[in-house]
Amino acid sequence: MSRMISRPVSRVKAAIPVPSNLLLVFSINIHASMAKLVLVYSLVVLGLALTCNAATYTVGDSSGWDISTDLGTWAENNKFVVGDRLSFQYSSSHSLEEVKKEDFDSCNTTNVIRTFTNGNTTVPLTEPGTRYFVCGNQLHCLGGMKLQVNVADNQAKSPIGAPKAQPGVTITQPSSKRNNPASVIPTSAGSVYEGRDCIVMAFLGFVATLFWLVQV
Incomplete structure (x- = not known):
C-alpha cells in the first residue's frame, strides 16, 4: 500500500489595504512638519542677520579714548545702530563714565550712571537714543575728552554709514592707551564686512534647506 505524503500548503499573505484617509493624514502631518521647519529656520536666519549686522567700533580708532x-x-564719521558695540581703549590716567546730558554738558563727574576703569571697556548699544560718555578726570572732560553717541534702530543700517577705514585692516593699539598688553583689535569697518559675510552664509544655509525639502 502506498503511503500518502502530505505537503504543506503555502499560504499567500494578502497585503492589508491602507485606508486612503490615513494616507492623507500622514501626508498632511509631513507637510506640516516641513512648514514648521521652514518657519523655525527662517526665524533663526532673521536672528543671525540682525546679530551679524552688528559692528564693534574702537572709539577714536588708533588714538583710542584719549x-x-x-x-x-x-562720532560724526560713524553711524551707530542697536546691536553695535563701543570698545574704549585707555590708559590708567583715564577712566570712562556714562552720564546724563546735563552732566555731559557741564562735565559733572560726581553724578554718573556707571564708571569703568579697567582700560579695556566694551559698551553694547542695546536701544535707540543718545548716550553720553566722559572721562572721570573733570579737567580731561573740559579739555574735550567726552563722547556723544546717537544710536538708531537696527533697520536704519546701510552701507553708506560704514566707516571710512579699509575693510579687514587691523590696528595694533599702543600699550600707553590701556593697562593691558598690546593686542590686535579689528577696525569697525572690518566688523561691518564680517557681518555681511555672516548674513550671506545664513542665506545660503536657508536656500540649501529649501532645496533639501523640495527633493524630499
Whole structure:
C-alpha cells in the first residue's frame, strides 16, 4: 500500500489595504512638519542677520579714548545702530563714565550712571537714543575728552554709514592707551564686512534647506 505524503500548503499573505484617509493624514502631518521647519529656520536666519549686522567700533580708532583724540569728529564719521558695540581703549590716567546730558554738558563727574576703569571697556548699544560718555578726570572732560553717541534702530543700517577705514585692516593699539598688553583689535569697518559675510552664509544655509525639502 502506498503511503500518502502530505505537503504543506503555502499560504499567500494578502497585503492589508491602507485606508486612503490615513494616507492623507500622514501626508498632511509631513507637510506640516516641513512648514514648521521652514518657519523655525527662517526665524533663526532673521536672528543671525540682525546679530551679524552688528559692528564693534574702537572709539577714536588708533588714538583710542584719549584727550588728544578728536572724539566729536570720530562720532560724526560713524553711524551707530542697536546691536553695535563701543570698545574704549585707555590708559590708567583715564577712566570712562556714562552720564546724563546735563552732566555731559557741564562735565559733572560726581553724578554718573556707571564708571569703568579697567582700560579695556566694551559698551553694547542695546536701544535707540543718545548716550553720553566722559572721562572721570573733570579737567580731561573740559579739555574735550567726552563722547556723544546717537544710536538708531537696527533697520536704519546701510552701507553708506560704514566707516571710512579699509575693510579687514587691523590696528595694533599702543600699550600707553590701556593697562593691558598690546593686542590686535579689528577696525569697525572690518566688523561691518564680517557681518555681511555672516548674513550671506545664513542665506545660503536657508536656500540649501529649501532645496533639501523640495527633493524630499
